[in-house]
Amino acid sequence: MEGSTMKRSRWGRARFGGSSAVLISISLVIGAAISATAGGLFVVLGDVERPILAFALMVAFTLPTAAALGWALLVDRATLAGAADKPEDSIESAWYDKAASGAFGDVLLVGGLGAGGFALTWIEGPLTWGLSGLVLFAMLDFAVRYQWLKRAAA
Numbered sequence: 001m002e003g004s005t006m007k008r009s010r011w012g013r014a015r016f017g018g019s020s021a022v023l024i025s026i027s028l029v030i031g032a033a034i035s036a037t038a039g040g041l042f043v044v045l046g047d048v049e050r051p052i053l054a055f056a057l058m059v060a061f062t063l064p065t066a067a068a069l070g071w072a073l074l075v076d077r078a079t080l081a082g083a084a085d086k087p088e089d090s091i092e093s094a095w096y097d098k099a100a101s102g103a104f105g106d107v108l109l110v111g112g113l114g115a116g117g118f119a120l121t122w123i124e125g126p127l128t129w130g131l132s133g134l135v136l137f138a139m140l141d142f143a144v145r146y147q148w149l150k151r152a153a154a
Contacts, residue, residue, distance in 0.1 A: 011071075012080040023074055030074075031067025035059040038066075091153065099145035107138045 011020040039058035048054040077083050111134055117123075118130075 008079055008083075012075040012077070012083075016074075023071065027067050027070035027074060030070030031063050031065075032059075034066035034069070035062040038062050095146055095149040095153070098149055099142050102145050103138055103142040106141050107134065110134070110137060 011024060036059060039055040039062070042048075042058045043051045043055050046054070114130070114134070118125075
C-alpha cells in the first residue's frame, strides 16, 4: 500500500507488514536480546560480586534504549502519524545540513590549529582530554549553528 492511502498510527507499522502490536512486540524481543547480551558481557568481562544483580540491572537499564533501537530499525515511516512524507526536503533537514557542514569545517580548523599549537609549544597532556574537548566543541558548535539558523528563519 502507498503511504498516503494507508491509515497512519502513533506507533506505526513494521516495514514487513503487520500491526503496531506486532512492531512493538518484535521491538521488545530485539531489545531484550540486546540487553541480555549486554548484561551477559558485563558480568563475564567485569569483576562483579553479585553477577545476577549486575545482570538484572544492566538489562533493566538498557532495555528501553535497546527496544527503541529495534523499533527505529523496523518502523515504516510512512505509517507514522505526523511524520513528514519527505523528511530530507524539510527546512529542518536544510538547517541540519548547513549546521553540520559548518561545524565540520570548524572542527578541522580548531583540531588542526590546536595540534599545531600544542606541537610548537611542546604542551603535553592526556589524549582523552584533547579528544573529549574536540568532541565537546563539535557538539556545541553544531547546536549553536543549528539554533542560529532556526532563529534566523523565524
